[in-house]
Amino acid sequence: MCQEFASGNGSNNRRTLAQAGVHRQPIAGIAGSRDRGAESVVLSGTHGDDDHGDVIIYTGEGALDPQTGHQTHDQQLTRGNAALAASAATGLPVRVTRRITMGSQAGSYRYDGLYRVEDYWSEQGPHGYRVWRFRLVQLPAAEQNEVAQPTPTPTADANIRERNDHPRSVSSVQRVVRSTAIANLVKRMHDYTCQVRGIRLQGATGGYAEAAHIRPLGSLHGGRDTIENVLCLCPNHHVLLDQGMLIINNDHTVVNRADSTVLGHLRETADHRVDRQHLAHHRVHHALPTDEAAQ
Amino acid sequence: MCQEFASGNGSNNRRTLAQAGVHRQPIAGIAGSRDRGAESVVLSGTHGDDDHGDVIIYTGEGALDPQTGHQTHDQQLTRGNAALAASAATGLPVRVTRRITMGSQAGSYRYDGLYRVEDYWSEQGPHGYRVWRFRLVQLPAAEQNEVAQPTPTPTADANIRERNDHPRSVSSVQRVVRSTAIANLVKRMHDYTCQVRGIRLQGATGGYAEAAHIRPLGSLHGGRDTIENVLCLCPNHHVLLDQGMLIINNDHTVVNRADSTVLGHLRETADHRVDRQHLAHHRVHHALPTDEAAQ
Numbered sequence: 001m002c003q004e005f006a007s008g009n010g011s012n013n014r015r016t017l018a019q020a021g022v023h024r025q026p027i028a029g030i031a032g033s034r035d036r037g038a039e040s041v042v043l044s045g046t047h048g049d050d051d052h053g054d055v056i057i058y059t060g061e062g063a064l065d066p067q068t069g070h071q072t073h074d075q076q077l078t079r080g081n082a083a084l085a086a087s088a089a090t091g092l093p094v095r096v097t098r099r100i101t102m103g104s105q106a107g108s109y110r111y112d113g114l115y116r117v118e119d120y121w122s123e124q125g126p127h128g129y130r131v132w133r134f135r136l137v138q139l140p141a142a143e144q145n146e147v148a149q150p151t152p153t154p155t156a157d158a159n160i161r162e163r164n165d166h167p168r169s170v171s172s173v174q175r176v177v178r179s180t181a182i183a184n185l186v187k188r189m190h191d192y193t194c195q196v197r198g199i200r201l202q203g204a205t206g207g208y209a210e211a212a213h214i215r216p217l218g219s220l221h222g223g224r225d226t227i228e229n230v231l232c233l234c235p236n237h238h239v240l241l242d243q244g245m246l247i248i249n250n251d252h253t254v255v256n257r258a259d260s261t262v263l264g265h266l267r268e269t270a271d272h273r274v275d276r277q278h279l280a281h282h283r284v285h286h287a288l289p290t291d292e293a294a295q
Numbered sequence: 296m297c298q299e300f301a302s303g304n305g306s307n308n309r310r311t312l313a314q315a316g317v318h319r320q321p322i323a324g325i326a327g328s329r330d331r332g333a334e335s336v337v338l339s340g341t342h343g344d345d346d347h348g349d350v351i352i353y354t355g356e357g358a359l360d361p362q363t364g365h366q367t368h369d370q371q372l373t374r375g376n377a378a379l380a381a382s383a384a385t386g387l388p389v390r391v392t393r394r395i396t397m398g399s400q401a402g403s404y405r406y407d408g409l410y411r412v413e414d415y416w417s418e419q420g421p422h423g424y425r426v427w428r429f430r431l432v433q434l435p436a437a438e439q440n441e442v443a444q445p446t447p448t449p450t451a452d453a454n455i456r457e458r459n460d461h462p463r464s465v466s467s468v469q470r471v472v473r474s475t476a477i478a479n480l481v482k483r484m485h486d487y488t489c490q491v492r493g494i495r496l497q498g499a500t501g502g503y504a505e506a507a508h509i510r511p512l513g514s515l516h517g518g519r520d521t522i523e524n525v526l527c528l529c530p531n532h533h534v535l536l537d538q539g540m541l542i543i544n545n546d547h548t549v550v551n552r553a554d555s556t557v558l559g560h561l562r563e564t565a566d567h568r569v570d571r572q573h574l575a576h577h578r579v580h581h582a583l584p585t586d587e588a589a590q
Contacts, residue, residue, distance in 0.1 A: 091473070204581075205380040206381065208534055235533070
C-alpha cells in the first residue's frame with residue numbers, strides 16, 4: 001500500500017507520479033472529473049490539510065493568487081472540488097499520495113492507498129474566503145485491493161462492459177445511513193412520514209423513514225443527538241439534505257437549491273420542534289458563494 | 296461479550312436468561328415487537344440455523360406442529376419475524392444468545408454479544424413450506440458497547456427523552472448503499488433517472504441515483520454484478536425494492552405490494568435490458584404467502 005517515488009525537484013517528481021499512472025494531473029492536487037469523480041489527490045503538506053493518517057480533512061483547490069499563494073476569493077464547487085464531491089456520491093475510492101516533508105526522503109512522494117470521501121462542506125478559510133473541505137477516510141486493509149478502482153478514463157465504459165461477465169464483484173460503499181435511539185424516537189413521533197412533503201413509505205413491517213441530523217454529529221461539526229437536531233425524512237429528501245440541496249429557511253419553507261423552487265413547508269408536531277440555529281448552521285455548512293441571501 | 300448462565304433443565308435455563316434481562320421471552324426464540332424491533336434471539340442449535348459464528352442465517356419462527364416439530368404451513372412475517380425485519384429497518388442491534396450443545400456446559404446458555412440484521416428474505420424450507428431467513432452479522436468488538444442498545448420496553452421513550460441532552464451519541468447503521476463500477480455505468484446510462492417513476496434527484500455536482508442489484512450479490516443469493524441484474528433507482532424506490540415492497544412483473548409493470556397499485560412501467564434503454572429471471576427471483580425472494588399470483 002505504500003510506494004515511494006524517486007526524489008528530485010518538485011516538477012520532476014510530479015511528472016514521475018503521472019508517468020507511473022498514480023496521479024495523472026501533473027500540476028493540480030486533485031485529478032479526476034465532475035462526471036467520474038476524483039481518481040487521486042496529492043497532499044503537499046503545505047495546503048492547510050488536517051492530516052491524521054487514516055483520516056484527512058482535505059482542503060479543496062482554487063482561488064489562490066499564484067504570486068502570493070493567498071486566497072483572493074471563494075472556492076467554487078467546480079473542477080477538482082466537484083470531482084471529490086462526485087466521489088462522495090458514487091462511493092468510488094480515491095488514491096492518496098503524500099509528499100514527504102521531512103527526513104532523507106523529503107521532497108519525494110509516497111502512494112498511501114485508497115480513501116473514501118465520506119463528507120464535504122464549505123467553511124470560511126484562513127484568509128476570510130470560503131473553502132471546500134473533504135473528509136477522506138482510509139479503506140480497511142482488506143479492501144485496499146478488492147474494491148472498485150477509481151475509473152481512470154472516459155473510455156473505460158467499454159472496458160467495464162467487456163468485463164461484464166466477470167464473476168467477482170467489487171463493491172464500494174456509496175452511502176451509510178445511521179440511526180440512534182433519538183433518531184428512532186423522532187421517526188415514531190412523525191409516524192415515519194417525511195417532514196418535507198408528507199411521503200410515507202410502506203416497508204415490509206411498517207413505515208420506513210430515515211433520520212437526518214441537521215448539524216452533523218461528532219466533534220468536527222459539533223452536532224448533538226437531540227430531537228431538536230433531527231428531521232424525519234424520506235430517503236430522497238435525506239440525500240438532498242445531506243448534499244446541501246435542500247435549504248430550510250427560518251420560516252420553515254424548504255427550497256430546492258438546484259432550481260430555487262419551494263418544495264414545501266417543514267412540518268412540525270407539538271412534541272417535536274427544530275432548533276433554528278441548527279438550520280442556520282446547515283445553510284452555511286453547504287453554502288455556495290451565490291447563496292448570500294440564504295445566509 | 297461472552298457470559299454463561301447456570302446449567303439446568305431447559306425451562307429453568309430460559310427462565311434464568313429472562314431474569315438476567317438478556318432475553319425477556321421465556322419460550323419463543325425471538326423477543327421483541329414489530330414496532331420496536333427485536334431485542335434478542337436465542338439459538339437453540341436445533342432449529343435449522345446456519346451458524347458461522349460472526350454470521351448467522353437465522354430461521355424465523357412459527358408454523359411448527361407442537362407435537363412433531365414439523366412445519367405444517369408457511370411462516371408469516373409477523374410477531375418475532377416482523378420484529379427482526381423491523382431491526383433491519385432501524386439498524387438497532389440484536390442480542391444473540393447461544394444454547395451450548397456439546398461439552399460439560401451442554402444445555403446452558405451463553406450471551407454472545409450484539410448482531411445487526413443485514414438482510415432477510417423468504418425461501419422454501421425443508422418441509423416444503425416457506426420460512427423467513429435473517430442474516431445476522433456480529434458488530435465489531437469496538438462497537439459492542441458503544442452502539443445504541445436494543446430498546447427493551449415501550450416506556451423507554453420517556454427515558455430516551457430524559458437522556459436527550461446526553462453529550463455522547465450512540466449510532467447504529469440503518470442502511471448501507473453499495474455501488475460497483477457496473478452499477479455506476481448503469482446509473483450513467485439512465486442519466487441518474489429512476490427507472491420506476493422517472494424521478495431525477497439533482498445533487499450538488501450532478502444527478503444522484505442508486506444502483507440496486509435485483510438478485511443480491513454474493514454466494515448466498517447468487518446474484519452477479521452484470522448490467523442485466525442492476526436497476527437505476529431513486530433512493531425511495533431502492534428502499535422499497537430491497538424490502539420486497541416493489542414487485543416488478545415480466546411485463547415490466549411495477550406494483551406496490553402494500554396496496555397493489557401500479558406505480559409505473561419499468562423504463563429500459565436500448566443499451567440496458569433487465570433479465571426476467573432476476574425479476575422472477577426477486578419476486579420469490581420476498582414472497583409473502585398471499586403472493587401466489589405473483590410467483
